[in-house]
Amino acid sequence: IKIFQPVIMAWVLGISAVIAALVVYIKTLEPEAVQVFSGSLSSGLILLIFLLIILAALYKKIDVFSSFIDGAKGGFETAVKIIPYLVGMLVAISLLRTSGAFDVLIDGIKNLVLLTGSDTRWVDGIPTALIKPFSGGGARGMMVDTMNTYGPDSFAGRLSCVLQGSSDTTFYVIAVYFGAVSVKNTRYTVGAMLLADLVGIISAILLSYLFFA
Template sequence: GHMLLNFSANLLGLDNAATPFGLKAMESLQTLNPDKERASNSQIMFLCLHAGGLTLIPVSIIAIRASMGSATPTDIFLPCMIATFAATMAAMIIVSIYQKINLFQPAVIAYVGGISVIVGLLVVYLVNLTKEGLDNFSMLLSNGIILLIFFAIVLGAVYKKINVFDAFIDGAKEGFWTCVKIIPYLVGMLIAISLLRTSGVFDVLIDGMKWVAAVVGFDTRFVDGLPTALIKPLSGSGARGMMVDTMQTFGADSFQGRLAAVLQGSSDTTFYVIAVYFGAVGIKNTRYTVTAMLLADLVGIITSVILAYIFFA
């Protein structure tokens, strides 16, 4: 249930809302973990799927693009959805290889195949919509799902005879102490991010990548959108700031601005998630989590760049 709520929040592009559900999921999985300081297979699979950041409706990104004066703020809808789907599938496959999970099982094929078909049909439907139709569809679907979740919670509480307000208060109290537990890990990550940003490391990386792209003969425009992808594994808010900065520099509807928006929606905050989620439950040995999550991020970045050239170049 906690995992489903976490994935649902990501599907709606509500990445901040996904964190408390993810922390609850990790705490639940930790009760099943025989070695309390070593990440279990289930915890690694959950975190890697979470890092894939499967997003159906990038609500916050569309809102930022609209506020930045984009003429078509929803035109990143399809590329974001396809890129996050590719990253999530890559995460599942990579972890399955590590854990020797046979994906060619009827149940797995049915679930993955069913989701793939739904995403494919949705893409086909959305491609044939006008800009106005796409805007209306995004708004109706996102608002409708959020409203559905609200009513589902209330109806579920009535069915189970649970006092919703008392349950909310208990959850808020527990959430407060969870926040207290993750503060040290959060502060450590924020300091590391600040040092990297102010030291000029990202500028050196971007200049170097642009030089390599020019030498090879590639179009160098995609490099200007990459700061968002470079900082996304460290901080969601930092990556959002990079995306906004790219839009301000090149324009919300520029190739670089659109690519930054797609990169923002293509994956999750790998190191932030590992530090906060594992730190909250006392996990010290993360095993291959970082490698698997970074590989999934790389698939998302490559897919995003390719899709940006297909849709916007």
């Protein structure tokens, strides 16, 4: 795929400009106004997506309800197929969490950050980001644990919430869905998804410092 094409770059730069404008605008609002604006924006986006789906179906003359039923049937069949892979992934995640491997890793990262003299508050929220590529439920558990430990209004608690929505369940998707359709050669999938996760994590940390530090 040739990334540096005029159309692709125009879309990327355009979306980036919109996001940057939103960040600048939200930064000027009071905390109460930020909550109202973000709630209205998220609700509006959900409604917009729903309306766009309906309009696209009408334009293409597609029976929306029948398509929905067909999709639901396919979803159920897929769910049955992925159960063995799902169980295996959840067992592996449970072993990682209970073995203390994440605690050792977090302590190591914090010590490295201390050597540089940088702020270490962001490290306390990193467990959510580390487990998110493996399990969304596990990451949610880490997020709740971080909020219980440091407080929901703490920097670590807020960062963990942002991280929860800033990356995807990379290895979960690969193991479960690729396994369900018997795809063994993932080619560039892992690298591309991990790169996207890294960008999401870095962006989450920077934005959290911008809004919550």
